[in-house]
Amino acid sequence: MNNGLSTVLLCGFPHEEGQMLSDYLGMHYSIRICNENNYDAKLTESASIDLILAYHKMPEFNAISFLIEARQNNPQAVRVLAGDLSKNEMHEAINKAAIYQFLPQNWPVEQIELHVRRALENRELGYRHRHLSRDLKMAENVLKKYDTNISTTSKTRYKFNQLVYASPSMITLCDMARKAALTELPILIQGETGTGKELMARAVHNASERNAQPLMVHNCGGMSDELLHSELFGHVKGAYTGAVSDRLGLLPAANGGTVFLDEIADVSPTFQVSLLRFLQDGEVKPLGSDKIIKCDVRVIAAGNRNLEELIKKGEFREDLFYRLNGFQLKIPPLRSRIDDIRVLTEYLSERYAQSINRRILGISKEVLEKFELYDWPGNVRELENEIKRLVAVSENGQLVNLEHLSENIKSLKPLPNIALTKLNGDSLKETVEKLELSIISATLQKLRWNQSKVAKELGISRMGLSNKIKRYGIESVILEN
Ligand SMILES: Nc1ncnc2c1ncn2[C@@H]1O[C@H](COP(=O)(O)OP(=O)(O)O)[C@@H](O)[C@H]1O
Ligand SMILES: [Mg+2]
Structure with missing residues (x-):
């Protein structure tokens, strides 16, 4: 156990120097030592080692080979190299051992400790950065998934x-x-x-x-x-x-x-x-x-x-x-102020969820679309009751989905988006008829087959509506679906 201190491995230092470093660094870190006498390659494998400070002194100790091995065994440990090095050795140390820093010979221990501290801070920052990036990536994925489903308030709530x-x-x-x-x-x-x-x-x-x-x-x-x-x-x-x-x-x-x-x-x-x-x-x-x-x-x-x-x-x-x-x-009535449905739904679900200690991520767009289509004969009271039920049956934090809607609202079919209607290979006449059929069907559903109301809403006579219902066989279309 290192009591939460970082562990520094000192390798290859001559006895006196090694002792001095160990005494000084030991005030801040947990110290392990190995040198030419007790050289233990296994130490480089230890995941508890956070930083390796190796002293290159040929022929007694080839710190570069040691750090190359350490790099393979425990790549997370920071590698710092001290000693007198030729240009070639420096190249090798950089390219093969990927060392973090060279420390010139004869540096005072205080300066060495400062470098060790900076190197460890850097390692910690890198570690946190990797974790945060991963969390961010995961959060992005979650948001992306919900983005298409959650409706956010675009209207000002008064x-x-x-x-x-x-x-x-x-x-x-x-x-x-x-x-x-x-x-x-x-x-x-x-x-x-x-x-x-x-x-x-x-x-x-x-x-x-x-x-x-x-x-x-x-x-x-x-x-x-x-x-x-x-x-x-x-x-x-x-x-x-x-x-x-x-x-x-x-x-x-x-x-x-x-x-x-x-x-x-x-x-x-x-x-x-x-x-x-x-x-x-x-x-x-x-x-x-x-x-x-x-x-x-x-x-x-x-x-x-x-x-x-x-x-x-x-x-x-x-x-x-x-x-x-x-x-x-x-x-x-609520049906003639559709702009209120979204803000009321959000407000009422937040308020109710809070009162029963639930967390609702949001209302799905599909649910809102249905809400906006429904005619709410009981107005806000009915909406409030529907929401209470939805919130109560949805899992903590779960989106409120279509499956939880009451039957009469769930079965409503959306009106066609006229702006997106294309001919799709049909003639103009066929397309117009399809559009007429879906508008009449949707209005019939919305007003629960009250044909007088439907005729009034569509601006046609009661007789005209009846003829169209027969011509399109609308009843059977509704029943089929
Ligand atoms: N605009 C609104 N904003 C928030 N809640 C509303 C709104 N309109 C109605 N309600 C809620 O709907 C329910 C019915 O309202 P209420 O005032 O009793 O209607 P009424 O008296 O017209 O029957 C109440 O629970 C009320 O809090
Ligand atoms: Mg009242």
Whole structure:
């Protein structure tokens, strides 16, 4: 054992000189000695020898032959040659023994030690360089392999509080929401389920001057008027059977803050009147009480049903709509903001992977392509669930691959890349028909064979679509694949 010190082999030095060198170098290195009396060729084979310092002195010791042999036996050891050498000997030492350095005779030991140290440092650097180069090469190969599969963010990811987006429509909408947040006006958020209405309400509240006060969330769907009244305005003990104590309603409880009323379209015409009164004068009367409570609350309402249409049908009060509609924020469905899919996928997978202590290298391009093709009826909520499942089933660090996708997304076929379509020996007419066939098939798949929607998306009549499906026998094409 050399206790981590480098090992230096001193060869052929006359006794006194050898002793002096050994004493001095021994302070820094582990020393082995051989000379004409105990010349041991095996020593050159020892892998533990890091540097050989040989003294050439003919006829006693031919250090050049010794180093040539050492070079073959242990090429990693640095070879340094001392002694008086003729030109020919120098040539031989350089060419055959590949020595690192000559040391002139009569050098002070300090200088010799300095050279030994430099030579060993050089050897260590060479060693590290080889290792790093190998690691780099391996890393390059790994990256090359993933390069074709991993999608990297090319779009800027924007954030409004917890909302993440990149699409122009969301950029415009969130800019507007930031401005709306700074006013005291009520806000109406419309959008399909899972588009992020609640997240938007939170973002607005947090960006408003009320953010030190609470945001109270209430879902108005599927509740009787009595219960809704009691929840929002409060009640006094005995106001109805089961009202065993006074209850502070959500609106007075949120005083100074914001109340988010979800599924606003679901409230009854009677309750719409109560809400309207509250919005007009900011007063609530708890159920069973004569006392009026003033509350300073900003209302953000949301719904996934189109209120304008409900008004036309007489199911929603127009005056209430205008009261709620200080600002209207319409969140588009995910399928119409494809630019968001990539950034949301990356963001949601990173966030979820982190929460369950997994590491995801990235989402494969193929998966993203499918995601961009799918129509996401459940919007971001559905995407989030798909991602959670993908992350959960993928191995630590493994790419998220197509095999992990849910069936309805996996079976989607990509739209043809029109720019790359070539005639490939077909006539122009045949090529155009093939293109038409694949676009119609893909749209049918995407919209799950809802032919009215497909016709609308393709800009053709329902009848025209039906004719094309028959002509191309599309159903059988889909089934075959
Ligand atoms: N733009 C977005 N960025 C990040 N997460 C989002 C975004 N939109 C929706 N989500 C997530 O999707 C899910 C549904 O959002 P939510 O606000 O409850 O939708 P909604 O109220 O419209 O049904 C939530 O888990 C939410 O965190
Ligand atoms: Mg919601």
